[in-house]
Amino acid sequence: MLSSSLLFALLLLLVLLGTKRAFSKKRRLPPSPPKLPLLGHLLQLGSLPHRSLSALSEKHGPLMLLHFGHVPTLVVSSADMAEEVMRTHDTSFASRPDLKPVRTILYDTHDVGFAPFGDYWRHTRKLCTIHLLSGKRVKSYRALRQEEVAFMMQKISRASLSSTSGFIDMSKVINSFVTDIVGRVVSGTSFRAADRCQLFSKLIDDNGVAFRELCVGELFPSLGFLDGILGLNPTAKKVAKEWDVALNEMIQDHVERLNRDEVQERDFVDELLDVVDKPEKDFCLTMKQMKAILWDMFSAGVEASFTALEWAMAELVRHPETLKKLQDEVRGLAAGKDMVKEDETHDMVYLKAVLKEVLRVHPPTPLLLPRESIEDCQIQGYHIPKKTRVLINAWAISRDPKHWDAPEEFRPERFMSSDLDFKGKNFDFTPFGSGRRICPGMQLAVATLEVALANLVHQFDWELPLGMTRDEFDMTESPGLTARKKEPLHLVAKPWGQIPLE
Numbered sequence: 001m002l003s004s005s006l007l008f009a010l011l012l013l014l015v016l017l018g019t020k021r022a023f024s025k026k027r028r029l030p031p032s033p034p035k036l037p038l039l040g041h042l043l044q045l046g047s048l049p050h051r052s053l054s055a056l057s058e059k060h061g062p063l064m065l066l067h068f069g070h071v072p073t074l075v076v077s078s079a080d081m082a083e084e085v086m087r088t089h090d091t092s093f094a095s096r097p098d099l100k101p102v103r104t105i106l107y108d109t110h111d112v113g114f115a116p117f118g119d120y121w122r123h124t125r126k127l128c129t130i131h132l133l134s135g136k137r138v139k140s141y142r143a144l145r146q147e148e149v150a151f152m153m154q155k156i157s158r159a160s161l162s163s164t165s166g167f168i169d170m171s172k173v174i175n176s177f178v179t180d181i182v183g184r185v186v187s188g189t190s191f192r193a194a195d196r197c198q199l200f201s202k203l204i205d206d207n208g209v210a211f212r213e214l215c216v217g218e219l220f221p222s223l224g225f226l227d228g229i230l231g232l233n234p235t236a237k238k239v240a241k242e243w244d245v246a247l248n249e250m251i252q253d254h255v256e257r258l259n260r261d262e263v264q265e266r267d268f269v270d271e272l273l274d275v276v277d278k279p280e281k282d283f284c285l286t287m288k289q290m291k292a293i294l295w296d297m298f299s300a301g302v303e304a305s306f307t308a309l310e311w312a313m314a315e316l317v318r319h320p321e322t323l324k325k326l327q328d329e330v331r332g333l334a335a336g337k338d339m340v341k342e343d344e345t346h347d348m349v350y351l352k353a354v355l356k357e358v359l360r361v362h363p364p365t366p367l368l369l370p371r372e373s374i375e376d377c378q379i380q381g382y383h384i385p386k387k388t389r390v391l392i393n394a395w396a397i398s399r400d401p402k403h404w405d406a407p408e409e410f411r412p413e414r415f416m417s418s419d420l421d422f423k424g425k426n427f428d429f430t431p432f433g434s435g436r437r438i439c440p441g442m443q444l445a446v447a448t449l450e451v452a453l454a455n456l457v458h459q460f461d462w463e464l465p466l467g468m469t470r471d472e473f474d475m476t477e478s479p480g481l482t483a484r485k486k487e488p489l490h491l492v493a494k495p496w497g498q499i500p501l502e
């Protein structure tokens, strides 16, 4: 039998050994700029975080550990480090953080984009790919896209004739075009006809406001209960309610159609309904989960595509020589036709280069979507603890002067002599992300953007509003998850050739 004093001595030795091991295990963390007590680096974020984080990383390196309140956040600002996160350690970083406003709006993150890494995410992502976003599906929406493009052309044509101000609000035009395309592919019916365009555009705008709202629990997880007591984050609750009403109404329409046996072609909502509350299926959803997925398709689908097309038109009017070169290509290959058909865009190499350059200079989600590590890991000798949030600054990376010649210049020619693309293999150019979490809507987005842009430059000549110079044209970004153009895009459109009016 061991005496109690011997037992005590042994215990003490074990504790000391443990402490020594803990000290010797003290791991090297990535560099971190000086921070304030409590707030950490919060005040260094600025209103356009991709820009302020880029400036910080110039001083502190491409891998920085910041603290927003108590939350550790790894900021990645070079192609090499992005490759470490999105390829070498892709699985370790394949989850998303649990963000309070997102949770409130997104039915406890039962969508795809913010779902934690795991089986639910895998199943729902597959469901969206098979029934909505696969190459085959995207091709099948071709006629629908062509109709919506034609409608947009007529709208611009009419507006250019009737405008009293002399210019058109192209932000509005592009927004309703993209909302209607996404609305139609997801719900099978024209959003325009069902008067849903405006409502969904507004709801998507409101998401941005709600996501920017202050949450104490976001920064100091242990004080999250204060959000409820102080009544913080009221917009998220209001927006969540409005989304719920709109989605319920759309789902109800589909249920009634199914009950009346009126469905000829099944759309995405029908496909989802097919697995709602069906425990006998391999994978089934609740109604709440279905709504989260629909939210994702509308919000992710509309917001980023709209932002990209708006920036494309803004850059083209600021660069008349690029616009002219693009028009020469498009008008040459679609000579004698009223409209450019999707097949005809395949050979439009300059069109593709312009689109890439737009996504390089203005990646719609400049910090991609935030990720979170699900296990400890090592990057370049630095220890990254489990549950560290990760922001990949795609905006800074696609302007890194080490990889890009004259990165601030809008110059689509840079892509003419290279096969660099945005499909997730080139880590200096990842507007759609990369790895397991890469954007599943890339093919739908590119198909929509190419045919829309081709027709916009084919059918119209574009100018800045009368009297405005290129330098006066506002190119400021607005804050948010997506970096939209802050001011509405006002342009003068002059019809080229004749567009038949209905």
Ligand code: HEM
Binding pocket: 112, 113, 114, 125, 133, 182, 296, 297, 298, 300, 301, 302, 304, 305, 308, 363, 364, 365, 368, 369, 370, 430, 431, 432, 433, 434, 435, 436, 437, 438, 439, 440, 441, 442, 444, 445
């Ligand atoms: C120009 C248009 C678009 C851009 C630039 C874009 C960009 C992105 C980016 C950067 C991510 C995060 C990737 C990552 O974490 O590595 C993402 C995720 C996502 N995008 Fe897109 N996107 C676009 C259009 C679309 C469309 C049209 C849809 C669907 C209708 C869509 C659906 C999604 C979804 C569901 C996710 C979450 C994927 C996941 O977490 O597994 N996106 N997108």
